[in-house]
Amino acid sequence: MYGDLANKLILEAKRTQQLNHNSNQLPMYHEDLVRKVLREVTQLKNTTDFLKEQQQLPSDSAIQNDKVLKCQYFVTLLCMERNKRCLLAYQKLRSDVLKSLAWGSNDGPLMSATVDTNGLSHMEQEYLKEYSGLITELKGGEWTDIDLSGSLTPPSDVFIDVRVLKDAGEIQTEYGVFNLIKDSQFFVRQSDVERLIQQGYLQKI
Amino acid sequence: MSLPKHLQETFSPEEIQFIVENEPIKIFPRITTRQRVNMVNKNASQHWKLITTDDWALNNMVATQSTTVVLWIALLLKQQSKCSIVAPEWLTVRALDRHIQYEKKNTDRFSELPWNWLVLARILFNRAPEDFHDPVHELRSRIQDLREIRQTKVLKGLKYLNESHLQLDNLSLLEINELRPFIVDIMDKLREIHSAAVVAGNEDGNNEEDDFDFS
């Protein structure tokens, strides 16, 4: 039945949506399923062309034929539109996930380094690259003073306690030099260390 | 969207705390920042300039004379032991007891607590517990009571949810915030059902214009 393949695609999309509820991940791009649906659409297009031709031909039971042709035409058209809708929705869901990946998770470690680009199709990789480029352009334009991908929780203290998670060597701040050794704790100004917290080197206590 | 999902529907409590911290509160400063009028030395070393709030209060403090500053400044000063915070009038055992009585007596209304009572109470308990006249544990238990009574009342009040409006007076910002996703979603759905039926009904020859047909 036409539309069943497209339904499988949508079920994939639903699964992706549920996977993405808390973290941004993408399963493999279903290249073969998409191709099959596209082939089905071409098939349907051929059917509609054929039906249109038939309509031009004069025949005896004109009224009967008209109705019948109309119905067949509608059914084929609806199948095509259904397939189109499913394809578009699948693609849109994935591109939305890519967009939020590009913006990064504001309150946790930066995501851009950890994106698994193997699961994406060639087009999606392009999309991610260009969108990230757009974001960098935006951040570097008029908004250099505001860190747009910074933490979204409002600050509550000027100085906070942090614990070091990974060895990072020496960090130079306004108040001196900190030597970041694993599991050591520091009492530092929040604005200095926010970057490091985002990158995953420090943890706020 | 660039805004993460958990922030798209409603504020996070941290954001509400941030908003509340911008409200004025009375303090007893322990330092003096006010310069004498006839000081010849114009090196105003202690003159702070603040961007987001009015800096008059900060620059004109006289020790032991009560003054009003914004909450976040008060908390900073408190941390550096430069002031003590005056508890607001509604945060005393007597006033809270009165509110609790009102809540218990009127089961269909909420008492008139300030819009930020929950947030303010939590901040002050955590940062300035010794500035209260009454023992903190008593105040804490009263605040807990109030919260629980109001929560049950809200649950009852939600029975009157319909597609056009819901009126729950005197709820604080934090309480509204935690209800927001639920109420908005359910009211949306009710509205959709209602307008689906209304639009369909209009096709039966009834020519009323339905202004709110968003479906």
Add this chain to the structure above:
Amino acid sequence: MGYYDIDDILADSVEIPCKFQHDIPGLGYLENNPGKPVKKNAKLELPLWLARILAIIDGDTNEGELNQDEESVPFVELLTPDMFSPKVINAIKADPTSLDLHAINSYFYALALKWISLFSDREFADIVTTLLLERSQAINNHASSVSVEFKSSLDSVRGTQVTAGASNAAASMFLLTLDEFEKKVYKKSHESYKETKKWMFEK
């Protein structure tokens, strides 16, 4: 709802029983009989995206010639599916909260909305409204029951841990009977209650 909304698309794929009003050759594949025509009065299960349009458009396109005897009849007629049968409606009226909506149909509300707008069924709309209202109270009750545990370990980063209140069997049973829309609402409101409670108890 929307063009790209996944749940809307899945709701549209649900099959509705339909009765064909005309003989249509060449559509046999709809009833798994490719090559054969579909006879008048044949009953088929068609997906909603197909059935909806075929039920609206008229079957006759007589150019200039209006046949007065025959009324223009749509290609199919939608029959009431099981989920909207009187049996279900009675069950709804009897006890909305204990109804297993997920078993009836996972997309009950979405389909009910589409059905109401197709058939101008005011009465049914009222029934669905009361259903939603009653169940939303129950959902809210479950969503707001958040219990708080205090972590006593010395080197814990966060002093409190908030757990979901669905530890009792009855609550989790109820959550299994929710349809997709209700599940979304539950998740969102539960998150918000959890966040608020966590913040309240943090130092």
